[in-house]
Amino acid sequence: MENALAFIGRNFFLIFGLMAVGAAVAMVFSKSAVHSVLSFLFAMLSIAGCYLSLQAEFVGVAQILVYAGGIVVLFLFVVMLVELTRFKEAGGIFHVQTPWAVVAVLGACAVFIYVFRGLIFDPASKDALVLKPELAQGLDVASQNAQAVSRGLFAEYLLPFEILSVILLVALVAAVAIAKQERA
Amino acid sequence: MSFARALLEALLRDSRLITPQLLLVGAATLMLWPLDGILFQRGEKRKWAPVTLVVLALTGLLMLGVPSGSGFSGMYKVDGLARGFQWISLLSAIATVFLSQRMLDGMEEQTVEYYAMILFALSGMFFLAGATDLVSIYFSLELMAVCIYILAAYLRNQDRSIEAGVKYFLLGAFSSGILLYGLSLLFIAAGGQGTNLSALNQALAMAPKNSDFLVFAGVLMVLVGFGFKVAAVPFHQWSPDAYDGAPTPITAFMATAPKAAAIAAFIRLFGTGLHGVSSDWVPPLSFVAGASMVWGNVAALRQSTMKRMLAYSSIAHVGYMLMGVLSMDVAQGAQVIWLYMGIYLFMNMGAFAVVIHLQGKGEGERIEDFRGLGRRQPVLAFAMMVFLLSLAGIPPLLGFFGKFFLFKLAIEQGYVFLTTLALVTSAISAYYYLMVVNQMYFREAPEGDRPALGTAIAAVVTAACAVTLIGTAFGPWLLEWAGRIGV
Numbered sequence: 058m059e060n061a062l063a064f065i066g067r068n069f070f071l072i073f074g075l076m077a078v079g080a081a082v083a084m085v086f087s088k089s090a091v092h093s094v095l096s097f098l099f100a101m102l103s104i105a106g107c108y109l110s111l112q113a114e115f116v117g118v119a120q121i122l123v124y125a126g127g128i129v130v131l132f133l134f135v136v137m138l139v140e141l142t143r144f145k146e147a148g149g150i151f152h153v154q155t156p157w158a159v160v161a162v163l164g165a166c167a168v169f170i171y172v173f174r175g176l177i178f179d180p181a182s183k184d185a186l187v188l189k190p191e192l193a194q195g196l197d198v199a200s201q202n203a204q205a206v207s208r209g210l211f212a213e214y215l216l217p218f219e220i221l222s223v224i225l226l227v228a229l230v231a232a233v234a235i236a237k238q239e240r241a
Numbered sequence: 242m243s244f245a246r247a248l249l250e251a252l253l254r255d256s257r258l259i260t261p262q263l264l265l266v267g268a269a270t271l272m273l274w275p276l277d278g279i280l281f282q283r284g285e286k287r288k289w290a291p292v293t294l295v296v297l298a299l300t301g302l303l304m305l306g307v308p309s310g311s312g313f314s315g316m317y318k319v320d321g322l323a324r325g326f327q328w329i330s331l332l333s334a335i336a337t338v339f340l341s342q343r344m345l346d347g348m349e350e351q352t353v354e355y356y357a358m359i360l361f362a363l364s365g366m367f368f369l370a371g372a373t374d375l376v377s378i379y380f381s382l383e384l385m386a387v388c389i390y391i392l393a394a395y396l397r398n399q400d401r402s403i404e405a406g407v408k409y410f411l412l413g414a415f416s417s418g419i420l421l422y423g424l425s426l427l428f429i430a431a432g433g434q435g436t437n438l439s440a441l442n443q444a445l446a447m448a449p450k451n452s453d454f455l456v457f458a459g460v461l462m463v464l465v466g467f468g469f470k471v472a473a474v475p476f477h478q479w480s481p482d483a484y485d486g487a488p489t490p491i492t493a494f495m496a497t498a499p500k501a502a503a504i505a506a507f508i509r510l511f512g513t514g515l516h517g518v519s520s521d522w523v524p525p526l527s528f529v530a531g532a533s534m535v536w537g538n539v540a541a542l543r544q545s546t547m548k549r550m551l552a553y554s555s556i557a558h559v560g561y562m563l564m565g566v567l568s569m570d571v572a573q574g575a576q577v578i579w580l581y582m583g584i585y586l587f588m589n590m591g592a593f594a595v596v597i598h599l600q601g602k603g604e605g606e607r608i609e610d611f612r613g614l615g616r617r618q619p620v621l622a623f624a625m626m627v628f629l630l631s632l633a634g635i636p637p638l639l640g641f642f643g644k645f646f647l648f649k650l651a652i653e654q655g656y657v658f659l660t661t662l663a664l665v666t667s668a669i670s671a672y673y674y675l676m677v678v679n680q681m682y683f684r685e686a687p688e689g690d691r692p693a694l695g696t697a698i699a700a701v702v703t704a705a706c707a708v709t710l711i712g713t714a715f716g717p718w719l720l721e722w723a724g725r726i727g728v
Contacts, residue, residue: 172454212248216259216313220368220380223266224387227361230273231391234354235406 073106090136098129114202255312258319258371261303261327262364268296269360272353290342293356297335300363304331315437316377323371325579325723326505329586330366333498334359336590336705339697340490340597347601348396355395359494362388366502373513375424375436378506382420382470385499386413393487393495405486412469412479420466426459427515438514446517460521463510464529470503473563474532477556481540484552489600492548493593496555497586504562504578512571519569526567531659533560534666541673546606547596550673551589554632557670558585561644561663564651576723577646584631584643584712591628591705595621598698611677613686621694622681624706631709633674634667639709642716 065072080100084093101124108117210218256263272292304327311318337359345351365384372378390413394406428436430452431444445456465476472480484492515522537557544550562581568574598621599610615622631640644667651660694702712719 168458172458213314214316214376215252216316216368217374217376217380220365220377220384223361223364224380224384226270227358227384227387227391230354230357231387234352234358235391235394235397 069110070107073103073110076100077103077107091133094129094132094136097132098125101125101129112202113206115206251312251314255317257308258310258312258317259368260307261300262367264296264300264303265360265364265367269357269364272357272360289351289353289356290338293338293360294335296360297331297338297363301331304328311373313377315440316374317368317371318373319371322505322508322575322579325575326370326501326582327367329501329579329583330363330370330498333494333501333586333590334363336594336701337490337494337498339701340493340590340594341488342697343601343695344488344490344597350396355392358388358392358395362392362494363498366498369502370505372506373438373509375428375438375441375510375514378510379417379421379424382503382506383417385502386417386470389491389495389499392491393483395491396488399486401486402488403486405483408479409483416466416469416476419462419469423459423462423464423466426455426462430455430459438509441514442517445515456518457521460515460518461525463515464522464525467503467507467510468529471500471507471559471563472556473529473559474536474556475529477533477537480556481549481552484555485546485548489548489593489597492552493590493597496551496589496593497582500555500559501582501586504559504566504582507563507566508571508575508578511566512574516571523567526563527656527659530560530563530567531662533557533563534663535560538666538670538673541670544673545608547608547611547677548606550608550677551592551596554670554673555589557666558632560666561647564656564659564663565647567656567659568650568654570650570654573650576720577650580719580723581643581647584639584709587705587708587712588628588631588640591624591702591709592632594698594701594705595625595628598694598702601695608677608680611680612684613681615682617686618694621702624702625681626678627706627709629674629677631713633671635671637713637716639712639716642712642719646720 077100080096080103084096084100087093087096101120105117105120105125108114108120272289304324307319307324309319338356341355342351345355362385365381365386365388368377368381369385372381390406390410393409394403396402427441427445430448431441432448434440434444448456468476469479484495487495511519511522511526534557537553537555537560541550541553541557544553558581562578565574565578565581568577599614600606611625614625627638631638634640634644644663648660648663651663715722
């Protein structure tokens with residue numbers, strides 16, 4: 058019992074990651090749209106768990122607020138408003154692609170296990186996977202997580218952050234431009 | 242407090258580097274709101290083209306005053322490479338706006354969003370050409386791509402345009418995911434210390450031995466992502482459909498400006514950040530370059546529509562340019578690619594201008610529509626012939642010099658097989674370019690009237706043709722001049 062708990066404690070990241078992957082698979086393969094959205098919610102919460110296990114509390118909480126809070130609700134609205142009965146029979150459109158996709162996914166899994174094998178299971182190479190966020194000069198990353206993130210966003214990564222805001226603006230404008238009705 | 246003050250001072254100092262982008266983004270945002278309501282009444286949307294041209298001209302003026310240097314904690318850098326490719330993108334955008342106005346008038350599809358998207362896309366390209374950090378490269382690439390997705394799907398009443406946009410968007414989003422994952426693998430392999438390209442290069446050189454495969458996987462995924470963005474074989478499947486369905490001026494834009502910016506980032510990323518691990522990416526990139534040349538040219542042979550043919554030919558041209566990325570002498574490779582891209586810009590814009598002109602009266606889609614053009618409109622046909630022969634690289638035209646410098650560099654760098662392949666495929670490409678010339682001069686013209694050449698299109702054709710012909714006269718000295726400008 059003790060050992061099992063200790064194992065879980067050591068491998069939170071791996072457990073949450075596997076949960077996220079499982080939920081994502083369930084999301085893709087579930088027949089009902091509502092089930093898909095719920096699996097999506099579960100996947101997002103698992104990823105938030107991954108962030109928390111990496112001591113990135115701020116990102117983890119933001120993940121829960123934005124994805125689990127905002128986006129899932131938005132998805133549920135869409136599912137509610139759009140009539141989905143028409144798409145029910147579209148289950149078989151990827152007959153040709155499915156086997157190839159499965160082969161490709163398994164192949165990719167094999168490659169990545171090969172790539173990461175040395176890094177995860179070789180004790181000598183543990184340093185390579187330890188991230189060293191030294192954005193926070195003079196800050197204790199563990200207790201002042203939000204400050205560290207804000208320094209990253211608004212000092213070192215200011216330019217990409219602002220470019221990102223332009224991307225969001227463009228996406229909004231574009232969505233309206235594409236979807237708007239022609240005024241007679 | 243001193244931290245905040247230092248931040249503000251750095252911001253004020255660095256913002257001089259990005260004044261053109263600030264103008265572009267600011268002007269585009271203002272155009273969307275509130276200028277849309279203030280300046281023009283409804284039904285006067287066509288006036289947005291002149292406004293956009295003014296903004297673009299001002300951007301060009303601002304670019305002259307931008308100092309060289311690096312800023313934003315090493316995220317962005319203005320140097321010869323950035324400047325050179327920014328000019329290419331800017332010229333391409335100007336030509337696109339010129340070409341757009343008449344066609345959009347004809348379709349009654351003038352909106353402010355169209356022009357604003359071009360400006361936003363251009364700002365993304367400016368950032369991309371100067372990005373020196375994994376994060377800023379990725380985000381500027383996305384800014385550029387999102388705008389182009391929308392522009393490709395702009396004619397939303399046409400199924401083909403929607404198809405183009407959706408295909409481009411789905412494959413683009415997918416490839417962005419691959420690119421991002423590759424970048425994150427490289428970040429981890431470099432120890433997770435930083436994302437700056439030169440720091441990355443040093444960190445990768447010192448990476449532990451057992452992360453070799455990690456680096457290789459990261460490099461491959463980045464290569465796949467960029468391959469999608471520049472439409473190199475085997476990641477090109479979206480491009481013919483997207484080029485075919487997009488509004489033709491946007492096709493011309495897509496074939497030049499985003500490619501120039503993406504190639505600039507390609508050179509920057511592979512030449513600076515991954516220079517030390519070149520043994521990982523030279524073989525796959527050689528394959529991509531060779532496959533692009535072969536498949537682009539062979540597939541272009543079978544096309545019966547002009548836009549698809551030019552799409553495949555642009556894949557082939559990207560293949561040639563990737564040979565320059567392979568060069569271990571990064572500065573010279575960048576110079577040669579820049580020259581090639583600049584030359585390609587003029588030929589390509591000219592050819593698309595002629596296609597758009599013929600499209601104005603419902604032709605120009607098929608290659609057959611060009612028959613008898615030599616008799617109907619001799620000047621236009623002559624210009625088109627110049628563009629096509631130059632695209633084929635037939636001496637002594639300008640396109641020949643572009644290819645000559647590129648192939649010479651490739652030989653010097655020891656890529657003999659690849660250069661031979663490039664020469665053979667160039668010869669193949671001459672066939673389909675000459676097919677169009679054949680249609681123009683040796684086929685009977687169908688009955689029909691002669692449409693008037695719009696001023697804007699005439700201006701683009703004349704400018705492109707003049708540059709091609711004048712450049713031809715100065716061909717042998719071009720590379721030296723490019724070196725003197727400092728690209």
